[in-house]
Amino acid sequence: MMDFLAVPFGWVLKACYAISNNYVVALLIFSLAMQILLCPFGIIQQRNMVKQAKMRPMEYIIRKKYAGRTDRATQQKMQNEIMELYQKEGYSPLKGCLPMLLQLVIIFPLYQVVIRPLQFIGGIPKAVCANIVTCFENFRNEAGELVYSLPKSAKEVYVSNLLRGMDAGEIDAVLTQVVNDKGETIVSSEQAGEALSHFVNEGGELIDAVIPNVSIFGQNLGEQPFSAFGDFKGLWFLLLIPVINLGLMYLSQFLSKKLNPQPQEQNAAGGAMNSMKIMMWTMPLMTFFFTFTFPAAIGVYWIFRTLLSMLQQFILSKIFKLPKYTEEELRALEKKMKDAKKGQSKRPDIVYNNGEKRPYKSLHHIDDDE
Numbered sequence: 499m500m501d502f503l504a505v506p507f508g509w510v511l512k513a514c515y516a517i518s519n520n521y522v523v524a525l526l527i528f529s530l531a532m533q534i535l536l537c538p539f540g541i542i543q544q545r546n547m548v549k550q551a552k553m554r555p556m557e558y559i560i561r562k563k564y565a566g567r568t569d570r571a572t573q574q575k576m577q578n579e580i581m582e583l584y585q586k587e588g589y590s591p592l593k594g595c596l597p598m599l600l601q602l603v604i605i606f607p608l609y610q611v612v613i614r615p616l617q618f619i620g621g622i623p624k625a626v627c628a629n630i631v632t633c634f635e636n637f638r639n640e641a642g643e644l645v646y647s648l649p650k651s652a653k654e655v656y657v658s659n660l661l662r663g664m665d666a667g668e669i670d671a672v673l674t675q676v677v678n679d680k681g682e683t684i685v686s687s688e689q690a691g692e693a694l695s696h697f698v699n700e701g702g703e704l705i706d707a708v709i710p711n712v713s714i715f716g717q718n719l720g721e722q723p724f725s726a727f728g729d730f731k732g733l734w735f736l737l738l739i740p741v742i743n744l745g746l747m748y749l750s751q752f753l754s755k756k757l758n759p760q761p762q763e764q765n766a767a768g769g770a771m772n773s774m775k776i777m778m779w780t781m782p783l784m785t786f787f788f789t790f791t792f793p794a795a796i797g798v799y800w801i802f803r804t805l806l807s808m809l810q811q812f813i814l815s816k817i818f819k820l821p822k823y824t825e826e827e828l829r830a831l832e833k834k835m836k837d838a839k840k841g842q843s844k845r846p847d848i849v850y851n852n853g854e855k856r857p858y859k860s861l862h863h864i865d866d867d868e
Contacts, residue, residue, distance in 0.1 A: 508618030529802035655720020739797035747782035
C-alpha cells in the first residue's frame with residue numbers, strides 16, 4: 499500500500515529534483531507544492547475558527563450561568579448546551595485536526611520515497627534496487643574484507659550517494675561480484691547484469707542515470723539524526739534538524755494563538771480547550787521524536803512545511819479576520835440578556851395571586867429561580 503501511494507510522490511519529487519538538481523531545493527519545491535495542495539483545508543480550518551469566535555459571547559453566557567457549580571450533573575448539562583450551540587451553528591472542533599491528519603498521510607509515503615531514491619527517483623525496479631544493495635553489502639576487497647559498512651536504515655540512500663562518487667569500473671567491480679567469501683551466490687549473473695545496465699552501457703561507459711545526491715554540507719540526509727550519538731564527529735550536523743523542528747513547532751503554536759486568539763479557559767468548551775492544551779505540548783514533541791528516528795530528509799521537509807504553514811496562517815488570518823470581544827463587551831451582553839429576560843411577559847405556567855407582581859410558583863417549576 500505504501501509503495502502504491504509513494505509512486506505519485508516519487509514522480510513529483512523526481513520532477514522537483516530535475517528542476518533544481520539539488521535535493522534540498524527539491525524538498526523545498528515539493529513542500530511548496532504540498533502546501534498549495536492542502537491550502538483549501540487551511541481555509542476550511544480558518545473559517546471554522548471564525549465561526550467559533552462568533553459563538554464566543556453565547557458560550558460565555560452559558561458558562562457564566564453555571565459558574566461555581568462543579569458537580570458532574572451540572573458540568574454535563576453545561577457541555578450539552580455548548581454542544582447544542584455548536585451543532586446549531588455548524589461548528590466542529592474536529593475540522594481543525596483534518597490538515598494535521600492529511601500531513602501524516604503525506605509523511606509515510608514520502609518516507610518511502612526518501613529512503614528509496616534509486617526506485618522512486620531513479621526509476622529502477624524495486625527488485626533490481628534490492629540486488630544492488632545486496633552487492634554493496636557483500637562487496638569485499640582482495641583480502642576478503644568488507645569494503646562498505648551500510649547503515650541499518652536507509653541503505654538505498656547510502657548506496658545512491660556511493661554510486662554518485664564512483665566511475666564505471668568501480669560500479670562494474672561491485673555489481674559483478676556475485677558470490678560472497680564462502681562462495682555462496684549473492685545474486686545471479688543475470689540479476690547482476692540487469693543492475694549494471696542501469697549504470698554502465700555495453701561499451702563500459704557510465705550512463706548519466708538519475709541518482710539524486712541526498713546530502714547537504716557533506717551530510718547524508720538518508721541517515722537518522724539519532725545515529726549521530728554513535729558518530730558525533732561525522733554526523734553532529736544532523737542533530738540540528740530535530741532541534742530546529744522542535745523550535746519551529748512551538749513558534750508555530752505561539753503564532754497560531756497570537757493571530758487567532760482562542761477563548762480564555764473558563765469561556766472555552768471543555769473538550770476543545772483540552773484538545774488545544776494537548777496539541778500545544780504533544781505535536782512539537784512528537785515531531786521532535788519522529789525527526790530523530792526518520793531519515794534527516796524527512797526533518798528537512800518538515801522544516802519547510804512548518805515555515806510555509808506559518809506563512810499561510812499569517813495570510814489567512816488577514817483575509818478571514820476573527821471577531822474579537824473584550825471582557826467588558828461580554829459582561830455588557832450578559833447584562834443585556836438578563837434585562838431582556840426580566841422584561842418578558844408573564845409565563846402561563848406560573849400562578850399569580852390576584853394580579854400581584856409576586857408569583858406563587860407551581861411545584862413543577864420549583865427550581866425556576868435557580
